[in-house]
Amino acid sequence: MRSAIFAVIVTATGLVLLLSFKPHNVTAAPERPGVMSDPPAGDANGQADTPATSGKKSTGKAVPKVTANPGSWPGDGAGLGETAGEKVISGVVADTRFGPVQVQLVLSDGKITGVQVLQAPQESRRDFSINSEALPILDQEALAAQSARIDTVSGATYTSDGYVRSLQSALDRAGL
Amino acid sequence: MAIDAPGEMPGDATGGMPTRMVPAAAISAIGAGAVAVLALWWADTPAVVGLDEWLTGAGRITGLLAGYAITVLLALMARIPVLEHGVGSDRLARWHAMGGRYVVCLAVSHTLLIIWGYAVTDGTGIVSETVTLNLTYPDVLKATVAVLLLVGIGIVSARAIRPRLRYETWFHLHFYTYLAAWLAFGHVLADGNEFIGNRTAQAAWYALYLGVALVLVWNRFLTPIRQALLHRFTVTRVIEEAPGVISIHIAGRRLDRLKIEPGQFFRWRFLTRGLWWSANPYSLSAAPRRNGLRITVKDLGDHSRGLAGIRPGTRVLAEGPYGSFTARRRTRRKVLLIAGGVGITPLRALFESIPAAPGDLTLLYRARTSEDLVFRTELEQISARRGTGLLYCVGPRSVVGDPFTPHTLTALVPHLPDHDVYVCGPTGMTGRVIPALRAAGVPRRRIHHESFEF
Numbered sequence A: 001m002r003s004a005i006f007a008v009i010v011t012a013t014g015l016v017l018l019l020s021f022k023p024h025n026v027t028a029a030p031e032r033p034g035v036m037s038d039p040p041a042g043d044a045n046g047q048a049d050t051p052a053t054s055g056k057k058s059t060g061k062a063v064p065k066v067t068a069n070p071g072s073w074p075g076d077g078a079g080l081g082e083t084a085g086e087k088v089i090s091g092v093v094a095d096t097r098f099g100p101v102q103v104q105l106v107l108s109d110g111k112i113t114g115v116q117v118l119q120a121p122q123e124s125r126r127d128f129s130i131n132s133e134a135l136p137i138l139d140q141e142a143l144a145a146q147s148a149r150i151d152t153v154s155g156a157t158y159t160s161d162g163y164v165r166s167l168q169s170a171l172d173r174a175g176l
Numbered sequence B: 001m002a003i004d005a006p007g008e009m010p011g012d013a014t015g016g017m018p019t020r021m022v023p024a025a026a027i028s029a030i031g032a033g034a035v036a037v038l039a040l041w042w043a044d045t046p047a048v049v050g051l052d053e054w055l056t057g058a059g060r061i062t063g064l065l066a067g068y069a070i071t072v073l074l075a076l077m078a079r080i081p082v083l084e085h086g087v088g089s090d091r092l093a094r095w096h097a098m099g100g101r102y103v104v105c106l107a108v109s110h111t112l113l114i115i116w117g118y119a120v121t122d123g124t125g126i127v128s129e130t131v132t133l134n135l136t137y138p139d140v141l142k143a144t145v146a147v148l149l150l151v152g153i154g155i156v157s158a159r160a161i162r163p164r165l166r167y168e169t170w171f172h173l174h175f176y177t178y179l180a181a182w183l184a185f186g187h188v189l190a191d192g193n194e195f196i197g198n199r200t201a202q203a204a205w206y207a208l209y210l211g212v213a214l215v216l217v218w219n220r221f222l223t224p225i226r227q228a229l230l231h232r233f234t235v236t237r238v239i240e241e242a243p244g245v246i247s248i249h250i251a252g253r254r255l256d257r258l259k260i261e262p263g264q265f266f267r268w269r270f271l272t273r274g275l276w277w278s279a280n281p282y283s284l285s286a287a288p289r290r291n292g293l294r295i296t297v298k299d300l301g302d303h304s305r306g307l308a309g310i311r312p313g314t315r316v317l318a319e320g321p322y323g324s325f326t327a328r329r330r331t332r333r334k335v336l337l338i339a340g341g342v343g344i345t346p347l348r349a350l351f352e353s354i355p356a357a358p359g360d361l362t363l364l365y366r367a368r369t370s371e372d373l374v375f376r377t378e379l380e381q382i383s384a385r386r387g388t389g390l391l392y393c394v395g396p397r398s399v400v401g402d403p404f405t406p407h408t409l410t411a412l413v414p415h416l417p418d419h420d421v422y423v424c425g426p427t428g429m430t431g432r433v434i435p436a437l438r439a440a441g442v443p444r445r446r447i448h449h450e451s452f453e454f
Helices: A002-020 A032-037 A044-049 A125-145 A157-174 B010-014 B019-044 B050-076 B081-086 B089-122 B126-136 B140-157 B167-173 B176-191 B199-231 B302-309 B341-353 B376-386 B406-412 B427-439
Strands: A086-090 A094-096 A099-108 A111-119 B233-242 B245-251 B265-270 B280-283 B292-298 B315-322 B334-340 B361-367 B389-394 B419-425 B447-451
Touching: A002 B019, A002 B050, A002 B089, A086 A157, A094 A157, A099 A157, A111 A125, A125 A157, B019 B050, B019 B081, B050 B089, B050 B176, B050 B199, B081 B089, B089 B126, B089 B140, B126 B140, B140 B167, B140 B176, B176 B199, B199 B315, B233 B292, B233 B302, B245 B302, B265 B292, B280 B292, B280 B341, B292 B341, B334 B341, B334 B427, B341 B361, B341 B376, B341 B419, B361 B376, B376 B389, B406 B427, B419 B427, B427 B447
Parallel strands: B334 B361, B334 B419, B361 B389, B419 B447
Antiparallel strands: A086 A099, A094 A099, A099 A111, B233 B245, B233 B315, B245 B292, B265 B280, B265 B315
């Protein structure tokens, strides 16, 4: 009995300590859009930022990202529309349980060369942290697949679903 | 199983590590795993802002720990030779029981904290958030079933209910932990924030669960079959030693390859219609002979009662040998063995075999009535042959008084603090003997005890 009480106290104390060692104000946490444009180097998610348009590998920190995009979720469509022959097409706003998802495609010679998320659920920090990890993966998948037949990111089922619907509608609009 | 691997010496069962180091090493390894799991949360959490994130954060930590700890619980029961020999099966069972309660508490806390935290974030009620979580998040419904199973097993194993159940019922209910672990596995990877996009963490989680599953299958399923094929254990004789106490003689081939030490036990599975599904631990009640083993069983439950009807020729599967209640724990010249009731069985084997000069070995045997004294003739023969002390204490406590007081023990056994003491008996008895020995001046590290209640 004594050891049980001890275990409960140690666990509860440990929990509170662990949680209390983390920063507790929003400013200390990464800014919402900022987390997209400057992911931590070496993080598994950093790879998702590799611009597929240029075809070269890059790590998250080495490449200064161009974030001249209108949405809160700038994707890999940096510099879109600057070159002749590039077309920008928005998908429909796909509603999900947690909020709307909308993507925009950059097409060049009938190929997807950039994907940009115009909107995605970011009401809560939970939505935000999930989507900031999931959306780059989805962007990558879309660029690689050149279609809307992409895998759902585990843990972000709803966003994935909305993403695919919006992406498909953009492809439909482009006549692909 | 490593114990009968060719060329392996008995001392190598713990991988060359001194036996007494194994518990500390095991606990360190378990702790290191827990730290790694906490580090996973730490690395994935940029900040904890607001009540909802405190709750969700606590929920995630308890969830990760529960998911990790359930594999530890299963590993403790996976009959890993190093642990069985170095920690001892009874101590592993105690760790497992303590850890089991802890895991149930962690899983329940995780469930409640996550529901509450998500409800605060979404600005909804607890009930509607529970429904949402179960119906819309992938694999959460299965995890809910898992947590309910764990709570059910926890309730059944609780001290208040456990004695009212048949051992076999309780034992088989425990197999639902495998189901629970499997059901809960999916939601960790599908919904666990720490695992999204983190291939390394996903791979590590898979490795943890698959590793434990492999160890379980290997040690609890394949090894007994392999041993059965190799040793072909068969019942040769069944003898009634005392009312409700029977000895079963079991023959087998190549028993020398098992490297059995007196004081150890096997988990026996008698292949008869009523008994085959359950493997029960029984100590060897005599030092192993070249072609035969003996176990002695008291009627303590349905299984041991069913054993009375065993016929010679019955085939037996045996897992083992297990247990660290052997001469290897001894550190002094003088040895005292204290037996209570049917706890005599491993001590009877030690009494016969533990190396001791005349006068250095004493057996103190407590029984309720003189009818309950099993092996009386054998013990007296051994005592006469080896020149060892043999003391009986027979009768209800109201008549003979409590023999297990520091004063009585000191009077009965000269130079008591200078002994290694082996204690085996019912929990109630060992609970009185050990403090009495401590009070009489025997250091804790020289008191070796094994409970035969698993």
